[in-house]
Amino acid sequence: MYEVMQKTPLRGRLSAGQKFARIFGVLFLLALTMAAPAHAVQPDEIMSNPAQEARARNLSRELRCMVCQNQSIDDSSAPLARDLRLLVRERIAKGDSDQQVLDFLVARYGDFVLLKPPFEKSTLPLWLLTPLVLLGGGLALWGYSRRRSKAMQAAADAPPRLSEEEEARLAKLVADPGEPG
Amino acid sequence: MIAEAGHYALVLALGLALIQSTIPIIGAKLHDGALMNVARSTALAQLVFVGASFFALVTLHVVSDFSVVNVFQNSHSLKPMIYKITGVWGNHEGSMLLWVTILALFGGLVAAFGNNLPLSLRAHVLAVQAWVATAFYLFILLTSNPFARIASPPMEGRDLNPVLQDIGLAVHPPMLYLGYVGFSIAFSFAVAALIEGRIDAAWARWVRPWTLMAWIFLTLGIAMGSYWAYYELGWGGWWFWDPVENASLMPWLAGTALLHSSIVMEKRNALKVWTILLAILTFSLSLLGTFLVRSGVLTSVHAFATDPTRGIFILLILCTFIGGSLSLYIWRASALKQGGLFAPISREGALVLNNLFLTTACATVFVGTLYPLALEVITGNRISVGAPFFNLTFAPLFVPLLIAVPFGPLLAWKRGDLVGASQRLMAAGIGSIIAMAVLWAWTRGGSTFAPLAIGLAVFVILGALSDLAERINLFRTSLPVSFRRAKGLPRSAWGTVFAHAGLGVALIGIVCETTWNTEFIASMKPNDVAQVGGYSLTFEGTSQRQQSNYREQTARFTVSRGGEPIAVMTPSKRNFTTRAASTTEAALLTRGASQLYISLGDTGADGSVAVRIYHKPMVLLIWFGPVLMAFGGVLSLSDRRLRVGAPKPAKALHALQPAE
Numbered sequence: 001m002y003e004v005m006q007k008t009p010l011r012g013r014l015s016a017g018q019k020f021a022r023i024f025g026v027l028f029l030l031a032l033t034m035a036a037p038a039h040a041v042q043p044d045e046i047m048s049n050p051a052q053e054a055r056a057r058n059l060s061r062e063l064r065c066m067v068c069q070n071q072s073i074d075d076s077s078a079p080l081a082r083d084l085r086l087l088v089r090e091r092i093a094k095g096d097s098d099q100q101v102l103d104f105l106v107a108r109y110g111d112f113v114l115l116k117p118p119f120e121k122s123t124l125p126l127w128l129l130t131p132l133v134l135l136g137g138g139l140a141l142w143g144y145s146r147r148r149s150k151a152m153q154a155a156a157d158a159p160p161r162l163s164e165e166e167e168a169r170l171a172k173l174v175a176d177p178g179e180p181g
Numbered sequence: 182m183i184a185e186a187g188h189y190a191l192v193l194a195l196g197l198a199l200i201q202s203t204i205p206i207i208g209a210k211l212h213d214g215a216l217m218n219v220a221r222s223t224a225l226a227q228l229v230f231v232g233a234s235f236f237a238l239v240t241l242h243v244v245s246d247f248s249v250v251n252v253f254q255n256s257h258s259l260k261p262m263i264y265k266i267t268g269v270w271g272n273h274e275g276s277m278l279l280w281v282t283i284l285a286l287f288g289g290l291v292a293a294f295g296n297n298l299p300l301s302l303r304a305h306v307l308a309v310q311a312w313v314a315t316a317f318y319l320f321i322l323l324t325s326n327p328f329a330r331i332a333s334p335p336m337e338g339r340d341l342n343p344v345l346q347d348i349g350l351a352v353h354p355p356m357l358y359l360g361y362v363g364f365s366i367a368f369s370f371a372v373a374a375l376i377e378g379r380i381d382a383a384w385a386r387w388v389r390p391w392t393l394m395a396w397i398f399l400t401l402g403i404a405m406g407s408y409w410a411y412y413e414l415g416w417g418g419w420w421f422w423d424p425v426e427n428a429s430l431m432p433w434l435a436g437t438a439l440l441h442s443s444i445v446m447e448k449r450n451a452l453k454v455w456t457i458l459l460a461i462l463t464f465s466l467s468l469l470g471t472f473l474v475r476s477g478v479l480t481s482v483h484a485f486a487t488d489p490t491r492g493i494f495i496l497l498i499l500c501t502f503i504g505g506s507l508s509l510y511i512w513r514a515s516a517l518k519q520g521g522l523f524a525p526i527s528r529e530g531a532l533v534l535n536n537l538f539l540t541t542a543c544a545t546v547f548v549g550t551l552y553p554l555a556l557e558v559i560t561g562n563r564i565s566v567g568a569p570f571f572n573l574t575f576a577p578l579f580v581p582l583l584i585a586v587p588f589g590p591l592l593a594w595k596r597g598d599l600v601g602a603s604q605r606l607m608a609a610g611i612g613s614i615i616a617m618a619v620l621w622a623w624t625r626g627g628s629t630f631a632p633l634a635i636g637l638a639v640f641v642i643l644g645a646l647s648d649l650a651e652r653i654n655l656f657r658t659s660l661p662v663s664f665r666r667a668k669g670l671p672r673s674a675w676g677t678v679f680a681h682a683g684l685g686v687a688l689i690g691i692v693c694e695t696t697w698n699t700e701f702i703a704s705m706k707p708n709d710v711a712q713v714g715g716y717s718l719t720f721e722g723t724s725q726r727q728q729s730n731y732r733e734q735t736a737r738f739t740v741s742r743g744g745e746p747i748a749v750m751t752p753s754k755r756n757f758t759t760r761a762a763s764t765t766e767a768a769l770l771t772r773g774a775s776q777l778y779i780s781l782g783d784t785g786a787d788g789s790v791a792v793r794i795y796h797k798p799m800v801l802l803i804w805f806g807p808v809l810m811a812f813g814g815v816l817s818l819s820d821r822r823l824r825v826g827a828p829k830p831a832k833a834l835h836a837l838q839p840a841e
Contacts, residue, residue, distance in 0.1 A: 040416055042782070043704045043791055064565040069479065070423050072567060075416065115567030122562060126552045130545045130574045137537045145525050152522050 040075050042082065047089050056089045059101055063088070064115050072115055184249050187237025188328040191278075194230040194285070195318040197223045201311035205304035217300050220307035221292045227314065228289035235269075235282045238327050242269050248334035251275060251327045257340035257759055259730045267351040268341040273475065274327035276354060280471070281317045283355075283362040287391075288314065291366065298387060305373035306366075313365055316498045324491045340730065340759035349409030356402030357429060361467040363395025364436055368464030371457045372506055375513040385447035385456065390818055392443060392460075396436045397814040403429050404807035415765035415780035417795045419694075419803060422571045424479045427550040428470030434543035435463040438536045445529050449594060451522075452533070454514045459536070461510060465503040466543070472499050478554065527597040531589035538582040545574050583637050583688070586681055587644020591651065605651055609643035631696040634688065641685030645678045676817030680810045687806020690774070693799035701794040704785060714796025716777060717741050718750070723790065731755040733766075736781055736790060740770060752779040774801040 041060075047053040060074035065081035073081040073088075084105070091101045105113050117123045162170065201223035208216025238251070242265050247253045255272045256265055270279040288310040295303045321327070370388045374380040406429070411419040420426065439459040445452045473479055476492030523529040549566045557563050587609060591602040603610075617636035624632065650656070652674060653666040701713045705720040712718075721737040735753040739746055752768035767780040775798045782791030 041702055043702050046702065062569050064567060070421070070565065070567055075418060075421070110563070112563045112565055115565050116569035116573065117564040117566060122556060122560065123552075123564065126548055126566065126570075127574075129548045130541060130578070133544045134537070134541045134578070137541065141533060141537065142525075145530075148522055149524070 040077055040081070041085065045085055045089065047093065052092050055098060056092055059088050059098055060085055062102070062115055063105060064113050066109060066112060183237050183240055184328040184330060187234045188326065190230045190234040190237065191318065191322060194227050194234065195315065195322065197227045197230065198311045198314040198318060201227065202308050202315055205308045209301045209304050214300060217304035220304045224288040224292035224307050224310070228285040231282050231285040235278055238275060238278060239266060239269050242266065245338065247338050248330055250329045250331055253331060253335060253338045255341050256338040257730055258337060260341060261729060263351065264341055264346045270354050271341055271345045271350050274325045277317070277321050277325055278327050279355065280358055280362060281314060281321065283358050284310070284314050284317065284365060287363060287366050302373055302377065305376050306369045309369035309372045310365060313502065316501070320494050320498065324494050340757065343731070343755065343757040343760060343762050343764045344413060347409065347413060349405065349413065353402060353405045353409055356398050356405055360395050360399025360402050361432060361470065363391065363398060364432060364464040364467050366391040367439060367460040371460035372509065374457060375509050378513055378516045380453050380457065380517050382447050382450045385443045388460065389443045389447060392436065392440055393814055393818050396440055397811045399433050399436060400807050400811045400814070403433060404804045408804050412767050412769060415767055416793065417778050417797060422568045424550045425474055427546045428473045431543050431546050432463055432466040432470060434539050434546065435459060435466050438539040439463050441532045441535050445532050449523065449529055451529060453517050457514065458510060461506045468499050468502060472496060524596040526592065526599050528589065528592045528594045530597070531585060531592050534585055535582065535589065538578055542575055542578045545578065580637065583641050583684065586641050586684065587647065590648045590677055606644055606647055609640055609647045612643045613637065613640035628696050631692050634692040638685040638688035638692065641688070642682045645681040649678045672820040673817040676813040678813070679816060680813030683806045683809030683813060686802050686809055690799050690802025690806060694797050694803060697798045699796040703792060704789040705792045706789045711794050713794045715742060716796065718794060720792070730759065731757045738779060740777065750777065750779050752781050754781050771801065774799045774805070776800050
């Protein structure tokens with residue numbers, strides 16, 4: 001089984017994901033050659049135990065087909081994806097837990113195989129940006145609204161002040177009431 | 182000859198754009214009306230010349246002139262006419278030409294219908310449009326000339342990628358580009374306001390219809406692309422968190438935020454600085470999307486490094502415009518005066534909350550799409566960010582947002598009454614709890630997540646309807662009075678109701694499809710029967726057929742329910758000889774909002790066919806929701822207060838030209 005996988009050429013048939021990428025952007029389209037469309041999970045891959053098959057499907061959605069563009073092995077029709085699907089099912093049949101299957105694949109292919117990167121030092125910005133933006137934005141808004149409402153309050157509470165010029169004029173008027181308004 | 186004429190027209194358009202980017206600015210500095218008016222004529226002339234250039238390319242494709250590289254690589258004389266035309270933008274060069282054509286179209290629209298804009302503002306807006314246009318003309322002419330010739334022309338073309346030979350190509354890219362490029366208007370207005378150092382509520386009135394129009398197209402474009410992928414790819418997926426999709430989702434999220442913040446700016450003269458920033462960001466994200474998809478950086482960082490001409494060029498455009506506009510923003514934004522105070526619990530507060538969540542969602546998509554690229558460039562480590570990441574980070578952001586949606590329109594400006602709004606949403610809340618309870622009882626033991634999510638969706642829909650009922654005093658006065666009030670309601674109010682309800686409708690579709698999708702995968706021989714989602718599908722056999730540029734293998738299934746035959750479904754596989762490629766054409770049977778979906782796989786030696794059959798409950802709601810949202814947008818756009826975008830009293834409105 002493992003030999004088969006290593007012999008598999010990395011240039012596989014075009015996966016659904018690659019096709020999709022082209023459709024959606026119409027952008028980088030072209031250039032690649034296309035071969036027969038195929039489905040992701042093939043009838044002969046399906047495990048006889050439905051519970052195990054369901055686990056295999058769920059795991060497949062977490063794993064990347066490494067020769068495709070951002071495509072899980074569950075969606076991809078590349079031969080490598082098929083080999084990985086069979087490998088996942090083989091490990092499940094041998095009694096591995098879900099985590100053991102993932103660990104096995106990560107040991108073999110590195111973190112690249114996981115579509116949800118692990119939480120570690122190099123992925124901190126990736127995982128923390130969302131909560132930080134939300135928290136930072138929320139705090140900034142809170143501070144801003146407090147500042148503004150305080151300013152509004154202060155403006156409402158403070159007695160109207162005269163400018164220096166007006167003070168001077170007032171002083172003058174008090175000193176010499178004769179001057180016209 | 183036609184190719185050369187098209188090429189020359191494009192060069193002339195570049196010349197016009199150069200004039201348009203400088204003279205009006207000088208005119209504005211000198212307060213010279215004639216110089217400022219140059220912008221108007223050049224914008225219209227530019228549209229004429231780019232239009233001619235685009236028309237030339239279409240003509241070349243239609244007459245199959247294989248002496249032109251672009252036609253040779255993407256067309257075939259036997260291709261049906263519609264795909265000869267749509268094939269024009271089914272490739273890099275042609276799609277960029279479409280991009281600048283649409284840019285010139287928007288510039289022309291501002292020039293033609295912007296008579297009520299202050300002269301200097303219009304001059305600045307059109308000049309900024311011309312800066313963007315100049316960059317893209319140069320990009321096309323220097324790196325992606327669609328009119329390049331072949332010295333010795335071949336007899337036959339290489340044909341268009343078969344996946345793209347679909348009606349989807351006729352609609353999806355133009356829609357998407359109308360959306361992307363439409364945001365350039367908001368961008369130009371923002372930059373113009375920064376240059377002039379002046380911004381007021383009238384500015385928001387001018388910007389809002391353009392933003393709304395771009396948003397409508399982008400919404401429909403994304404929905405259309407999603408449906409196209411769904412029926413074309415053969416396994417029924419409709420959203421993949423693919424970087425290319427994310428590239429279109431980011432401007433949509435930012436654009437939706439912009440749409441809401443510009444309401445605050447127009448009505449209350451607040452959030453000015455933020456609205457300007459959003460306008461810049463939204464178009465920057467559109468440019469970023471163009472870069473991501475065009476430069477090939479997504480396919481592989483290494484492929485980008487080996488042939489970087491186009492990528493570097495777009496990167497330069499990106500840095501210039503994003504960097505330049507943001508620097509201008511930092512430099513000038515403080516000059517803009519703040520206005521319109523409001524309490525946290527108010528309509529403004531709700532719209533700010535909307536902006537907070539939408540921008541956070543946008544940032545999440547941004548980091549998920551670009552972080553793997555950045556990490557690879559910096560450390561060489563490769564990681565993958567896919568659907569499981571986004572489901573975990575993006576989806577939770579929408580829960581608080583959706584809960585807040587119905588409250589927004591029920592709160593008053595300046596200082597809202599949250600308790601009052603909650604009371605008015607009581608009926609919606611009760612309705613959603615009933616929906617949850619019924620669903621939970623019905624699916625007993627199934628997913629607990631699905632009933633909760635559908636309850637939320639029902640709350641959003643009923644909340645939108647409560648807002649409507651509230652406004653027309655439903656059940657509190659007699660029905661005819663309510664009816665009259667409904668008729669008198671501003672169209673933008675109706676727009677809000679439809680757009681918000683569309684959000685809930687789409688959510689129902691998404692939850693139903695992901696939770697209760699049934700799948701059947703097997704090798705079937707003739708007369709085998711598959712049981713899927715309560716339907717029996719009998720495989721009758723296959724037949725072959727030769728079409729103009731492909732060969733087709735069609736399978737026949739009869740569908741019955743409870744012994745009663747309902748329909749015949751005929752999924753097929755097409756083999757395109759020129760490219761030695763094939764596509765699957767899934768068969769869809771629509772029953773209400775649900776669909777049966779069959780697609781064919783490989784044929785076995787014994788005559789069996791690998792078949793996947795899906796029953797997808799409520800799946801059509803996923804796209805019906807965005808259509809409702811876009812319809813809401815159209816209603817709002819047709820509101821007479823928005824039609825002109827001029828701060829004139831209602832009496833004067835009739836005399837002015839509409840901006841659509």
